[in-house]
Amino acid sequence: MSTTYSAETPSNPPGTDPETTAKAKTKGLSQGQIVRKRFFDNTAAIISLVVFALICILAFSSIGFAGIPGWWKYDYRQFTEQINGGAPTFVNLFNWGEHPFGQDRIGRDMFAMTMRGTQQSIIVMFLVGIIACIVGSVVGAVAGYFRGWVEAVLMRLTDVVIIIPIIVMAAVLGQIANRLVGEGIGVILLGIFLGLATWTSLARLVRGEFLSLREREFVDAARIAGASNNRIIFKHILPNAVGVIIVNTTLLMSTAILLETSLSYIGFGVQAPDTSLGLLISQNQEAFQTRPWLFWWPGLFIVAICLCINFIGDGLRDAFDPRQKKFNAKKVKTKTAGN
Numbered sequence: 001m002s003t004t005y006s007a008e009t010p011s012n013p014p015g016t017d018p019e020t021t022a023k024a025k026t027k028g029l030s031q032g033q034i035v036r037k038r039f040f041d042n043t044a045a046i047i048s049l050v051v052f053a054l055i056c057i058l059a060f061s062s063i064g065f066a067g068i069p070g071w072w073k074y075d076y077r078q079f080t081e082q083i084n085g086g087a088p089t090f091v092n093l094f095n096w097g098e099h100p101f102g103q104d105r106i107g108r109d110m111f112a113m114t115m116r117g118t119q120q121s122i123i124v125m126f127l128v129g130i131i132a133c134i135v136g137s138v139v140g141a142v143a144g145y146f147r148g149w150v151e152a153v154l155m156r157l158t159d160v161v162i163i164i165p166i167i168v169m170a171a172v173l174g175q176i177a178n179r180l181v182g183e184g185i186g187v188i189l190l191g192i193f194l195g196l197a198t199w200t201s202l203a204r205l206v207r208g209e210f211l212s213l214r215e216r217e218f219v220d221a222a223r224i225a226g227a228s229n230n231r232i233i234f235k236h237i238l239p240n241a242v243g244v245i246i247v248n249t250t251l252l253m254s255t256a257i258l259l260e261t262s263l264s265y266i267g268f269g270v271q272a273p274d275t276s277l278g279l280l281i282s283q284n285q286e287a288f289q290t291r292p293w294l295f296w297w298p299g300l301f302i303v304a305i306c307l308c309i310n311f312i313g314d315g316l317r318d319a320f321d322p323r324q325k326k327f328n329a330k331k332v333k334t335k336t337a338g339n
Helices: 018-026 031-040 043-062 110-146 148-163 166-179 185-197 200-213 217-224 229-265 277-283 293-320 329-338
Strands: none
Touching (some): 031 043, 043 110, 043 293, 110 148, 110 277, 110 293, 148 200, 166 185, 185 229, 229 293
16 A cells, blocks of 8 residues: 655655754854854865964964974074985974975075975964054944044045055065164064054945944934943943954954065065075075975965965955855755655
8 A cells, every 4th residue: 555645745854954953052142152053054164274283383383483492403594414315304293304494595494494485474463463454443343433524534544555456566565674773673563564554445344334333223222312422332332243343353354464475475575584485485485496396385375374364354244244154055955855
């Protein structure tokens, strides 16, 4: 005897709908806990976070930083006799050899120089992120909240900065930073100046977010309760725009690495006797055919850092934006076949 199913019989048991399951998993959790859960559910973002943390630990612990000695025996400015024509001695994780990344044409250890360049890129990245985040958030928040002549002045200032090619502005600011005395101070000022040149896109995004949020009921309630404008901006509206700020700041940090690398490559960034990843590639471009390892390692670390920051930014975007949902082709096919 055959069994006949009604056309109204659901193909999936109750509670198996993806949206229902997602709501059940986040029921009773605070907004911060929901964001953390979404972020840690993103495999690519977590792997990138771990890889980036390992890169930072390797770069700052190997050759030391700020007067603190590292565990690597060579300094990035130290000249030694070339071994095996300067070729890399790296075999595996347990056998690094004398110069795992090789040596340049004058005998300097490429591992030490690459670690120093990675330090420079990371310092610039974080400085740009902090400066651009502060300036862009404040300008966008004030313009979006007060509107009127305040918005007009701030947005025209933003437009003036935007129309100047960022590479030209960064080159000029980089030259100013390099004229100041003191090794290590130049890269800090370079990061600050680049942050002052890259805040404009964040300011526009924050302004748009404030234009929307300032019309919400909780802002009207705060005004009726007698809250000052500063309190409304920084205590009520800004926390609700933190997702946009964090995500775009992360992406700005990735752009900052490429910008610093480009400036160093064309000679307007970090200058000798210090070094950076872009400067390493620029100094050794003539040896590309004969000693390509001089490009492998700096280029690899540039790509690795940028990819890690981009994946972390994507993970934060998915975590803060509830409209972002993972597309699971297998589930879609199963549901379609069941129907």
